[in-house]
Amino acid sequence: MTDQPDLDQLYAPPSEMIQKAVLDRLVDFHMEYLKVATFFCLATGSERGLDASPRGGPAGFVHVLDPHTVAFADWPGNNRIESLRNLERDxxxxxxxxxxxxxxxxxxxxRGRVSTAVELLDELRENERRPKTATVVRIDEVLLHCGKAINRAGLWSEGARSERGALPTVGRMMAALARMGDAPTEIGEAQVEEINAHYDHAVRHDLY
Structure with missing residues (x-):
């Protein structure tokens, strides 16, 4: 594609109130939302590209250190630790x-940095679990964003839930991956079911 759209012609400018709502620090209503927050998507990048990954925890798992700073623990995932490695570069x-x-x-x-400060890790522990690292975020911008995308997706409606059997299971996808590459391997039906059972248990119980 060679055409470059004139975005200012296509879109009206944001209202004064919307522009005013973009702050460089947390205020009381932001903190009220963070006290109940249980999930966010984290975006980082480096010279190799961008990465987005999910983060979740009990209500308030993102701690407000001061109006300009928040922090959250890093808990076990797939061990790619892509976000942490990206923050070393960018x-x-x-x-x-x-x-x-x-x-x-x-x-x-x-702006984020990875920390192993003992006092911070102690503050971010969940029950007896203490994280290996924490991410500390110095806030440049904070804003509330309208939820039209939620309604376009019907995200919170019962009808938006995907049936578990309607899509390939983790076991099926692992079997397909095993058949790829230079040394294809066949994973049998019994192994597929074992992988599914292991995943179902781990994703619910091996959280820390």
Whole structure:
């Protein structure tokens, strides 16, 4: 494609109130939302490209250190630790919070660093579990974002739920991956079921 659209012609400018709502620090209503936040998507990048990954925890798992700073623990995932490695190269970071049942998002853009400070890790522990690292975010921008996308997706409606059997299971996908590459391997039906059972248990119980 060679045409470059004139975005200013296509879109009206944001209202004064929307522009005013973009702040460089947390205020009381942001903190109220963070106290109940249980999930956000984390975006990081480096010279190799961009990465987005999910983060979740009990209500308030993202701690407010001061009006300009938040922090959250890193808990076990797939061990790619792509976000942590990206922050070694590029401190830019973005957080998009979803609130189940609510038609609003909270967004934070800022600068992140990985910390192993003992006091911070102790503050972020969950029950007896203490994280190996934490991510500390210095806020550049914080704003609330309208939830039209939620309603376009029907995200919180019962009808939006996917049937578990309607899509390939983890076991089926692993079997397909095993057949790819230079040394294809066949995974039998019994192994597929074992992988599914292991995944179903791990994703619910091996959280820390």
């Amino acid at each position: 401190e830019r970071i973005a957080m998009l919070f979803l609130f189940p049942g609510l038609e609003i998002f909270l967004r934070i853009n800022g």
